[in-house]
Amino acid sequence: MASTTSSQPQQINVADLDIQQLSDVRRQLEEELNHLTNSFAQLKQAQAKFKSCIENVGEVKPQNKGTTILVPLTNSLYVPGHLSDAENVIVDVGTGYYVKKSRTQAIKYYETKVEYIRTNLDTLQETIQKKQENMSYLINVMQAKLQQSQTQPTKV
Numbered sequence: 001m002a003s004t005t006s007s008q009p010q011q012i013n014v015a016d017l018d019i020q021q022l023s024d025v026r027r028q029l030e031e032e033l034n035h036l037t038n039s040f041a042q043l044k045q046a047q048a049k050f051k052s053c054i055e056n057v058g059e060v061k062p063q064n065k066g067t068t069i070l071v072p073l074t075n076s077l078y079v080p081g082h083l084s085d086a087e088n089v090i091v092d093v094g095t096g097y098y099v100k101k102s103r104t105q106a107i108k109y110y111e112t113k114v115e116y117i118r119t120n121l122d123t124l125q126e127t128i129q130k131k132q133e134n135m136s137y138l139i140n141v142m143q144a145k146l147q148q149s150q151t152q153p154t155k156v
Contacts, residue, residue: 014137014138014141015141018145019142019145019146019149022138022141022142022145023142025138026135026138026139026142029131029134029135029138030135032131033128033131033132033135036124036127036128036131037128039124040121040124040125040128043117043120043121043124044121046117047114047117047118047121050110050113050114050117051110051114053106053110054107054110054111054114057089057103057106057107057110058103058107060083060086060089060103061086062086062087063086064083064086065083065084065085065086066082066083066084067082067083068080068081068082068083069081069082069083087102087103088100088101088102088103089101089102089103089106091106091109091110093109
């Protein structure tokens, strides 16, 4: 391909490509779709985690002060603990940093995270849908070319 100074990708009519080139484009589209769907699943998991955090913060109530609770050290390891401050919680803000927040601040923080992920999921869903439409069109072109190539040798 010739290099161009514009930032727009060069558009090529897929109907002008041969079967081998169409196969390469299909393989690339499949890889992109796999990557995008994996990213979508990971974002859904992160969103579910933040929703769970909202529920967990909701469980910390002043009437539970002084009770014994299970504190998660890892996903599968919990240790008994004592709830001494029911007004504040420790929030993981990423990369190993934790911040003390009131319950309402923590819920607002997690709700903001959930909303941010939702907008990203919506954008990603649109991108996946466009890629799937492109894939469908590409497959139709490939099938038409294959049928055309099968009927041509018999005419010769």
